Amino acid sequence: MTARIGISGWRYAGWRGKFYPKGLPRRRELAYAAERFSTIEINGSFYSLQTPERYAAWAADVPDGFVFAIKGSRYITHMLRLEDAETALANFFASGLFELGDKLGPILWQLPPTLRFERDRLARFFASLPRTGEEASALARRHDARVAGRASLDAAPSLKLRYALEVRHSSFVCPELVDLLRKNAIALVVADTAGKWPLLEDVTADFVYVRLHGDEKIYESGYTDRALEHWAERILAWLDGGEVADARKASEKPPRRRKHRDVYVYFDNDVKVHAPYDALRLAALIERRTSERRAAGE
Secondary structure, X not given: OXXXXXXXXXXXXXXXXXXXXXXXXXXXHHHHHHOOOOEEEEOHHXXXXXXXXXXXXXXXXXXXXXXXXXXXXXXXXXXXXXXXXXXXXXXXXXXXXXXXHHHXXXXXXXXOOOOOOOHHHHHHHHHHOOOEHHHHXXXXXXXXXXXXXXXXXXXXXXXXXXXXXXXXOXXXXXXXXXXXXXXXXXXXXXXXXXXXXXXXXXOOOOEEEEEEOOOOOOOOOOOOHHHHHHHHHHHHXXXXXXXXXXXXXXXXXXXXXXXXXXXXXEEOOOOOOOHHHHHHHHHHHHHHHHHHHHHOOO
């Protein structure tokens, strides 16, 4: 069982002199954060294509066993709206993801709030996603001039790619979405957005991906001890391969029962510097609850 709890992004001016010690060089911020978390979500990849050199530097800044989640390009999700995206996907994979090696974790696709559920649109996009290192390398080689001369094309043959989908339109609250995600082994993101967008807890893959954007006010509110206990209960159930009895779901069909599932959790309530502290508190809570269960022989 693996529960990785971390933060969404790490380069925030407002964190300097607070979470980051005063005087810490900016080039040391990732290493500092990686000493405290087992995972971080890379946000820069959402806004623009990065470079192989940048990915390689990030990989060098974190310890063995660390995992990055990668936020997929908004050009694909928000501009192309998942349609005719093969070249854009090739550019995205060629931009340097493979430089992370075994530190490459799940890839997140965050849909815009204006995009409605269309089964065929999603099915075509899911079919275009590579699942193995061989498939990812083949796709990356179809890149265009945007990454010419700075492409990284060789993924490890053993690479197995995982994907998560975050939805933000109420039309996605339907059983058809859950069926489609399970068919394609893609995780439905459990997104707490303080009620702004749907919060669904249908388990659709062999892992669970959680984004905590704020308990009462999106991006700003911190999480109380009671709220973190709420999330800890869910994480422990997912780790055990199941789900909680009061899960908020779009489908009545139960997920496939597993002995366990990996869980990735990212705090995105960064505005008032709650994210890193909430992540540390939740990680400590999960560790304590897990130790108590072991001691009790559960």
